[in-house]
Structures are given as structure tokens and as C-alpha cells.
Amino acid sequence: MPENKKRFLIDTLPYLLIYIETLVAELPSMNAAEEVLLTNEAAMRAVGFNAYQVKEGICRRGRHRRKDGGPPGRPVAADTVGGDVGTIGREAVADLFNHAVQMLAAQGVFPKEVTVALDPTDIETPKGFEGAGSVTRKKKARDGTFTDGAVFLTNLPVKNALRVYDLYDERSLIETPLNKEAKQNWHLNKPPKRTAHAMHNHVLMVLMLMGLTRAYRQYQADLEADPNEKNPAADPLGFRRWRRQVERENADKVIVFVDDKFAILHLAEFTVLVSDIRIRGSTTRDMVLAKYGVAL
Numbered sequence: 001m002p003e004n005k006k007r008f009l010i011d012t013l014p015y016l017l018i019y020i021e022t023l024v025a026e027l028p029s030m031n032a033a034e035e036v037l038l039t040n041e042a043a044m045r046a047v048g049f050n051a052y053q054v055k056e057g058i059c060r061r062g063r064h065r066r067k068d069g070g071p072p073g074r075p076v077a078a079d080t081v082g083g084d085v086g087t088i089g090r091e092a093v094a095d096l097f098n099h100a101v102q103m104l105a106a107q108g109v110f111p112k113e114v115t116v117a118l119d120p121t122d123i124e125t126p127k128g129f130e131g132a133g134s135v136t137r138k139k140k141a142r143d144g145t146f147t148d149g150a151v152f153l154t155n156l157p158v159k160n161a162l163r164v165y166d167l168y169d170e171r172s173l174i175e176t177p178l179n180k181e182a183k184q185n186w187h188l189n190k191p192p193k194r195t196a197h198a199m200h201n202h203v204l205m206v207l208m209l210m211g212l213t214r215a216y217r218q219y220q221a222d223l224e225a226d227p228n229e230k231n232p233a234a235d236p237l238g239f240r241r242w243r244r245q246v247e248r249e250n251a252d253k254v255i256v257f258v259d260d261k262f263a264i265l266h267l268a269e270f271t272v273l274v275s276d277i278r279i280r281g282s283t284t285r286d287m288v289l290a291k292y293g294v295a296l
Contacts, residue, residue, distance in 0.1 A: 010058075010076060015084040017047040018076070019192070023209055026243060028187055034078035049075040085205075086191065086198030097204040100212060109215045115167060130195040182206055185239040210239075217242065263292065 021043055022033045037043050044054045053075045104110065156164050182188035186209065191202035252267045269288045271277060278284075289296065 012084060012088065014047045015081050018081050019085045020209065023186055023206060026185060029190060030078040030082040030192060034074065038074035038078065044075055082192030085201060086193035086195060088201055090197065090200050093201045093204050097208045100208045104211060104215050128194060181239060182210060186210060213239065
């Protein structure tokens with residue numbers, strides 16, 4: 001290998017964290033991550049890369065092929081991230097998913113007893129997809145209809161038949177809050193690679209993040225809930241609208257790190273603290289410090 005050119009090996013964890021960021025950011029593909037996420041210093045710092053690596057790349061390999069002094073590569077290539085996540089062992093991803101569920105349960109997110117509805121969903125794949133055509137559905141139409149109503153078969157006790165019917169009707173919750181939300185807002189049907197292995201990992205990652213996000217939103221709602229309000233309004237926002245709301249609320253805020261401490265400040269407050277700029281009628285430095293209980 002030529003002088004000053006060497007391979008740089010990266011652990012799996014940064015790839016996994018970048019993939020999680022891609023899903024949370026609602027990016028439709030890894031190509032979008034290449035353009036938006038892998039150039040974001042804050043996002044890359046969160047997974048372990050520094051500003052220099054974001055700007056210059058992590059090694060010199062391939063620089064001689066750039067024409068006209070083109071920009072250096074990202075810390076990692078988007079297709080490399082998708083390829084790595086798509087080949088992580090199924091057992092490892094399942095273990096990650098199960099640990100996330102256990103952590104949520106330990107925090108009291110789930111009730112002690114739950115009644116759940118299980119129903120499979122078919123994700124149509126193109127012919128070039130690995131394993132395409134391995135599952136088929138055969139339907140046989142029969143002549144004749146019921147004249148006195150429909151017949152429902154169940155293995156549940158039917159002492160309260162209407163209750164059983166309501167339980168089965170709850171399977172409709174799978175389609176809208178889960179399948180529709182997962183496909184539209186989390187891109188469930190767009191795995192990082194066109195293989196069954198990658199699809200398995202992708203589905204578990206999406207479901208894990210949907211659960212963690214819902215738990216986080218409930219945690220925020222509990223913090224902001226008015227104890228005097230007997231019937232608080234249900235949260236009407238889906239993930240996409242909620243994400244836009246979060247972006248709007250934090251658009252003018254910055255996060256400042258000092259050693260192992262950090263602060264989230266409005267940009268105007270940060271400007272007052274770090275500069276001598278003063279605007280008539282604006283907040284003073286003493287007012288900002290007093291707001292956060294800081295005494296110098």
C-alpha cells in the first residue's frame with residue numbers, strides 16, 4: 001500500500017448509531033444520509049467522529065482519484081453504513097430489541113397486564129429482492145352467502161361474545177398506528193439492502209425506535225401535564241408533525257458543553273453571555289445567569 005495511505009477500521013457501533021440517526025431524522029434512504037447527515041458535525045460527534053474527520057475524512061485512501069481538488073469523503077460512506085447494518089447478526093439485533101423492551105418495562109412504560117392483537121403484514125418486494133416469491137397466498141372463492149349474518153370463529157371463551165368481538169376488532173390498530181405509521185414516517189419498507197437479512201434487522205430497528213420515541217413523548221407529556229386538569233387532551237400529533245414541532249421549538253437554541261456539564265440556551269442568551277454586544281431593552285448577562293440559578 002502506498003506511503004501515507006492506510007486502512008482505517010471502524011467498529012460496528014458508529015454504523016449502528018448513524019443508522020439510528022437516519023431513521024429518527026426520517027431520511028428516506030442512505031443516499032439522503034450521505035447528503036444531509038454525514039456532513040452534520042453535531043450528528044457525527046454523537047457517534048464518535050470529530051469535526052476534522054467530518055471535513056477531511058478519516059484516511060487518505062482515494063484522495064488521488066478526486067478531480068479538481070474535489071471535497072474529501074465523509075467519515076464513512078452511506079452505502080458502507082447500509083451494508084454493515086444489513087449484515088449484523090440477527091441474534092445481535094434481536095438482543096438489542098429485547099433489551100430496549102426490558103428497559104422500557106423497567107421504567108414502568110407498560111401496564112402489568114396487556115391484551116395484544118397479533119397479525120402478520122405482507123411487505124411486497126421486487127423480483128430482484130433476495131427471497132422474493134418464497135411466500136405465496138392462495139385464495140379460493142366459494143359460492144353462497146350467509147343469510148342470517150356472519151359467523152366468527154375464535155378459541156377465546158365466549159361468555160361475553162361482544163367483548164371477544166371488540167378484542168378482535170382492535171387488530172385494526174395494527175394497520176393504522178403501526179403499519180401505516182412505520183411505512184410512511186419510518187420507511188419500514190425501505191431496508192438498507194435488498195436481502196431478507198437486512199429486512200429483518202431493519203424491521204426490528206424501526207419497531208424499537210418507534211417504541212422508544214413513544215415512551216419519550218409520554219415522558220415529556222407527563223412532565224408538562226397540568227395536575228389540575230382532569231381530562232387532558234390526547235396527543236393528536238403523528239411522528240412527522242411532532243418532529244416538525246420539535247424542530248420549530250428548538251430552532252433558535254444551542255447546546256453548550258463545558259467538561260461534563262452542558263446547558264441549552266436560546267441563541268440570544270448565548271450571545272449575551274459570550275460577547276459584549278448589548279441591545280437596548282434586551283436581556284442582560286445578570287438576568288440570564290439568574291434565570292438558570294447561576295451565581296458568579
